[in-house]
Amino acid sequence: MRCPAWTRLLLLWVSASALGAVDPGAATAPRMEFKPPRPGTYQLQKIQPIADAALLDSAGRLQKLSTATTSKITLLTFFYTYCVDPLGCPFAHAVLSDLRGRLIRDARLAPQVRFVSVSLDPTTDTPATISRYGDFVSDHQKFEWQFLTARSVEQLLPVLDDFGQDVSVELAPDGTATRTLHHMLKLFLIDQNGVIREIYTLAYLQPEVIFNDIQTLVIESRNTAARNRLAQE
């Protein structure tokens, strides 16, 4: 039997809680007290191009980050497999699962979009670990969802720096490091050319808005292609 995404994520959270204790605080999802503007009625800013890097895929193969962030519209987020903060990775994955459902229902849109999840903890999240996690979270549906990790912390740090993704380790009272990583939840929308076009944080992490933004990029790409054709003629 296939569980709904939220149920699976809850199970994930409960199972992960056994690994580490964290006070998640008051769980408040972002409020959305507006009707999102229609796709194509606005432009998304070209925030920054992404610097390339060498990461590992879930089979342990070396992969250029750019191959996972170009040619399709990409939603990229950073995670770690044992994250238990309900408003952290599980929340991001729930949003992505919601979006995946919307995308899969649109046969023309789905092949133009991919999700990429990059581990914040290359030491624990080996290719084998993210492979198992990916199987669990992505549920083998016909939608491209890549899980990547780094060969080392040293090789991960420039990637985090480029994206402006902070991460740090919580210490126990005795000063030893715990298994809790803190990071500001960010979801990056990247266009087909590898340029970041939107960054969603908890204050603005609404599937409807993200879905419209994806469609806006598709419309933009279509219009650009049409203009190029006209110019050639």
Add this chain to the structure above:
Amino acid sequence: MTINRKNIRRIRIFGALLTLLVAVQLAHADETCNSPYISGLIKGQEDFIHVWTLGVQGLGDGSDKLVTIDVNPASKSYGKVVASLSVGGRGEAHHMGFTDDRKFLWAGGLDDSKIYVFDVGSNPANPRLVRTISDLANKSGYIGPHTFYALPGRMLIGNLSNAADKGGVTGLALYNNKGTFIAKYAVPTAKVDGVQGDGYGYDIAVNPAKNVFLTSSFTGWQNYMRGLGEVVGDPQAMKRFGATMVVWDLKAVKPTQVLSVPGAPLEIRWALVPGQNWAITAAALTSKLWLIKQNEHGAWAAKEVGTIGDPAKIPLPVDISISADAKGLWVNTFMDGVTHYFDLSNPEKPTETYQKHTGRQVNMVSQSWDGKRVYITSSLLSKWDKIGADNEQVLRGFNWDGHALSQAFEVDFTKEGLGRPHHMKFTAKPSQQLAVTSLETGVR
């Protein structure tokens, strides 16, 4: 994996964010007036106040500078200047704002339009200047960067003027956090939703839950870099002040409404309490409080809701600070040096319940998240500050018990050879629960 010195240093660059770290569930909140996108809410005792300070010729090195003051009563250096970082020139230092990760402070000069980026995350006790951005006018055509408002990965800058005629028609400039210009957006000069725009700019305030941000309006370089007495005595100059606020679609960055708010509406503060749908501002020239509220149809309206001091005496309300629960508002009036407290329980009818003379001239006012501490600075603009004995240049810290302000410390910026203190921002030391360490160590 081995961790060498270089690696540890790199890790610290990121790990230093621990100084201000919070779990992601706090990312939607802030200390009452910052962007809601900023992480690292300081709910307890702040450790440092960074003061963007105008240089004064002949005083110290004469340069604009970022002054850092220890404000933790438990510290041996409480109430003392612990760092002073000059930028090597005078450009009318004014306002500043954190990036979304709260690691960097962007600070602007209203005269030279330079933007300085300070690293306050690595070691808040000793900020470093890491970047100077000098292309604002060339890229956008705007000058006088005033408000620095963090968006994720970006900084939205509200400007006061333009390079062409140095008047008040201006716009917004958007940079990414690496300091690269992205886009510009003109404040409307035409009618929007039936109301005439004036094109003037000043503050920015975002409400993500409503997909809205507001801008307010002040005056251009020709006025703010001219003596206040001259401006007031020039009827034509007095006509060149903003009289509008603009409602923008946040996602599209498009104006959707112009609101008529006469008298130069300045700082804007949203009530970011869930369920609230209003913001408040103070109009400097008319000394009025204005409420900006959404109606049942989703449209926004501005309404005059209160008076600050005696408007006939032009007390000049210059800064406001809203409490975390949106039930109280501090207002500083520059000319009479008074700090006012308004009960905002009913935002339609703010009621002044307390006031104190806090200086010969007072400008900025900032409060801690818990509302127990209130800080004021004295300088408004280099050419608008008072002269002679009234030109007092101080930062004063007060304790607030809900009934009265009691002064806790004072830093005299003239005696210290620093300059004119203007905008303040808080930082905190690393939490004992969160320390600079490696990711590798943390996950084993």
